[in-house]
Amino acid sequence: MTSHERWPDLQGIAYGGDYTPEQWSRETWREDVALMRDAGVNLVSVGIFAWALIETAEGEFDFAWLDDVIDLLHENGISVDLGTPTASPPAWFFAQHPESRVQTADGTILGFGARGMASPSSPAYRAAIVRIATALAERYGDHPAVVLWHVHNEYGVPVGEDYSPQSVQAFRDWLREKYGTLEALNAAWGTAFWGQHYTAWEHIGAPAAAPSVVNPAQRLDFARFTDHQLRQCFIAERDAIRAHASQPITTNFMANQSWTTDLWAWGREVDIVSDDHYLWAADTEGEIGLAMAADLTRSVGGGAPWILMEHSTSAVNWQPRNIAKRPGEMARNSLTHLGRGADAILFFQWRASRSGAEKFHSAMLPHAGTGSRVWREVVDLGAALGRLCEVRGSRVAADVAVLWDFESFWAQDLEWRPSVDVTHKERIRAYYEQLWRDGVTVDFALPGQDLSGYKLVVAPAQYLLRVADAENLNRYVENGGTLLVSFFSAVVDENDAVHIGGFGAPLEPALGLRVEEFLPLREGESSRVSWDGRELTADAWQEDLVLTTAQAVAAHVDGPSAGAPAITRNAHGRGVGWYVSTRLDAAGLADVFTAVYADAGIERAAQPAGLEVVTRHGADADYVVAVNHADEPATLVARGVDLVSGAASDEGFEIAAGAVAVIRTTHQ
Ligand code: GLA
Numbered sequence: 207m208t209s210h211e212r213w214p215d216l217q218g219i220a221y222g223g224d225y226t227p228e229q230w231s232r233e234t235w236r237e238d239v240a241l242m243r244d245a246g247v248n249l250v251s252v253g254i255f256a257w258a259l260i261e262t263a264e265g266e267f268d269f270a271w272l273d274d275v276i277d278l279l280h281e282n283g284i285s286v287d288l289g290t291p292t293a294s295p296p297a298w299f300f301a302q303h304p305e306s307r308v309q310t311a312d313g314t315i316l317g318f319g320a321r322g323m324a325s326p327s328s329p330a331y332r333a334a335i336v337r338i339a340t341a342l343a344e345r346y347g348d349h350p351a352v353v354l355w356h357v358h359n360e361y362g363v364p365v366g367e368d369y370s371p372q373s374v375q376a377f378r379d380w381l382r383e384k385y386g387t388l389e390a391l392n393a394a395w396g397t398a399f400w401g402q403h404y405t406a407w408e409h410i411g412a413p414a415a416a417p418s419v420v421n422p423a424q425r426l427d428f429a430r431f432t433d434h435q436l437r438q439c440f441i442a443e444r445d446a447i448r449a450h451a452s453q454p455i456t457t458n459f460m461a462n463q464s465w466t467t468d469l470w471a472w473g474r475e476v477d478i479v480s481d482d483h484y485l486w487a488a489d490t491e492g493e494i495g496l497a498m499a500a501d502l503t504r505s506v507g508g509g510a511p512w513i514l515m516e517h518s519t520s521a522v523n524w525q526p527r528n529i530a531k532r533p534g535e536m537a538r539n540s541l542t543h544l545g546r547g548a549d550a551i552l553f554f555q556w557r558a559s560r561s562g563a564e565k566f567h568s569a570m571l572p573h574a575g576t577g578s579r580v581w582r583e584v585v586d587l588g589a590a591l592g593r594l595c596e597v598r599g600s601r602v603a604a605d606v607a608v609l610w611d612f613e614s615f616w617a618q619d620l621e622w623r624p625s626v627d628v629t630h631k632e633r634i635r636a637y638y639e640q641l642w643r644d645g646v647t648v649d650f651a652l653p654g655q656d657l658s659g660y661k662l663v664v665a666p667a668q669y670l671l672r673v674a675d676a677e678n679l680n681r682y683v684e685n686g687g688t689l690l691v692s693f694f695s696a697v698v699d700e701n702d703a704v705h706i707g708g709f710g711a712p713l714e715p716a717l718g719l720r721v722e723e724f725l726p727l728r729e730g731e732s733s734r735v736s737w738d739g740r741e742l743t744a745d746a747w748q749e750d751l752v753l754t755t756a757q758a759v760a761a762h763v764d765g766p767s768a769g770a771p772a773i774t775r776n777a778h779g780r781g782v783g784w785y786v787s788t789r790l791d792a793a794g795l796a797d798v799f800t801a802v803y804a805d806a807g808i809e810r811a812a813q814p815a816g817l818e819v820v821t822r823h824g825a826d827a828d829y830v831v832a833v834n835h836a837d838e839p840a841t842l843v844a845r846g847v848d849l850v851s852g853a854a855s856d857e858g859f860e861i862a863a864g865a866v867a868v869i870r871t872t873h874q
Contacts, residue, residue: 357455478513494638624726
């Protein structure tokens with residue numbers, strides 16, 4: 207049930223944020239630790255961008271200031287998540303190794319003066335990151351304040367892909383390793399098309415800017431290679447630290463906000479999964495994207511408790527319009543992450559920076575100081591988390607899995623697809639959103655993994671589907687599972703080549719159909735779907751379906767497929783496969799899910815609109831985490847004690863507009 211073998215040596219829920227003492231005087235450090243204690247902070251991340259101040263010239267280290275900071279924090283009972291500063295190599299490094307700079311697809315060489323990765327394929331960079339990670343681990347591996355290692359910062363952001371000569375050389379080596387022979391590479395990449403046949407490894411390059419669309423299989427392999435190179439950098443640092451230190455090691459992901467790294471593979475390499483999450487101001491229901499990020503983070507960590515490494519107390523500074531959080535919003539965000547499995551609630555950052563590119567970013571301690579609303583809410587949140595110690599280690603359980611496959615997203619994002627209106631991000635959000643509105647808790651999953659524990663598997667955007675993974679999904683249905691698949695799925699194999707047998711062919715057993723032709727609509731055009739006398743609204747996409755064993759459930763009223771099936775249901779073995787061949791709006795998707803839940807035996811929790819409820823299951827009790835996003839109070843039917851307010855009830859709790867509650871209750 208609980209798994210904290212690798213959890214940092216800390217009491218209760220971790221609370222704190224990124225701390226940059228290098229930007230402040232020693233007098234300010236003393237004020238910082240006093241205020242941290244006031245706020246209930248017990249963990250801060252230190253050193254993340256401080257390479258230039260730790261290694262002042264190659265191999266010359268100045269640990270004095272860092273020793274003092276870590277000792278000061280320790281004396282005040284605040285633990286340290288020690289960063290390796292490899293996301294911002296010093297000026298001297300690039301001066302000595304100009305070849306380590308990242309080159310973009312159009313040949314631009316990225317300069318110094320911001321932050322960001324050097325070329326992950328640069329031997330000089332690899333040597334330098336191992337040197338600094340080793341030096342830090344040797345020095346602080348035994349320090350009692352250091353409870354966690356924070357390697358690098360957000361791999362793949364702001365740049366991941368590198369087209370420099372060093373990267374091209376490494377790409378060729380990676381391809382040789384993968385394919386063995388040029389013949390195999392030519393076959394996988396389909397190089398007979400447009401005369402791209404290779405006769406020598408040295409002729410192969412990165413998919414840099416070219417006169418027209420670059421070979422999609424080459425681009426897909428380059429995405430895999432990029433992910434691999436970044437991961438090798440992490441592994442090099444991790445292993446250097448492990449040689450001298452025994453604390454757990456993590457690196458901060460960006461769940462559904464970064465796409466360069468295959469987080470399933472990364473989840474296997476870290477000791478603990480951690481994630482950074484920021485709201486998108488343009489998304490007026492950002493809490494849904496937030497919940498999705500939290501569920502994905504938990505899933506890539508195999509369900510274990512995870513660390514929210516960064517979120518913001520209020521506005522960020524890097525969007526076109528940076529919307530400040532309103533009173534109570536920060537706590538709702540934090541508690542949503544906790545409800546979905548986070549046992550550490552951390553922020554970027556502790557104290558707002560006066561200088562530099564991020565001075566307009568919010569912080570726990572804002573420029574306005576301790577007289578501010580944000581500070582008061584930070585103190586209140588720290589106190590509330592202090593009352594939630596016992597939630598730690600409990601787990602979230604889900605009956606539904608939504609497929610999330612980075613490889614498929616990389617492939618679908620390439621050029622010259624049938625319609626620019628069809629994107630994985632849009633469909634996954636739409637399907638997830640309906641599940642969220644229905645109060646159904648979900649895990650994310652890969653199509654090839656064991657899915658037998660789920661009553662329902664949803665595939666909103668599985669454009670690339672390996673034959674073996676399709677067989678896994680077919681077996682899942684045969685053995686009694688319910689599968690819901692959206693259009694433009696199972697189209698290509700792992701080389702972005704159309705499946706033999708045509709679109710959707712590998713899923714024919716489960717879905718009982720094939721797709722003869724895609725029929726995208728024009729921009730702005732909508733269409734109607736008729737289902738049992740009701741009319742649903744759709745747009746963007748139709749398909750010409752050939753039903754083999756599936757039954758038509760709903761038909762197109764108009765558009766290129768007028769009169770033909772739009773939604774189908776197929777009984778296969780002991781289970782059912784549903785297929786939705788058009789882009790339904792939210793009301794239409796709600797109808798689809800109602801029917802699909804009935805097949806899957808899923809009961810919706812009847813909560814008031816806007817009340818988000820997730821349960822964490824502990825060894826001795828369950829914890830119902832309720833977040834009221836509405837402007838009205840909402841009643842949560844539950845028996846137990848609200849650990850946030852201390853109120854107890856045998857019937858239910860009224861949760862004020864915008865408020866949060868965590869009800870300890872007996873096992874459900
Ligand atoms: C990222 C970084 C932080 C900071 C924040 C600002 O998540 O990891 O260093 O730049 O963004 O939102």
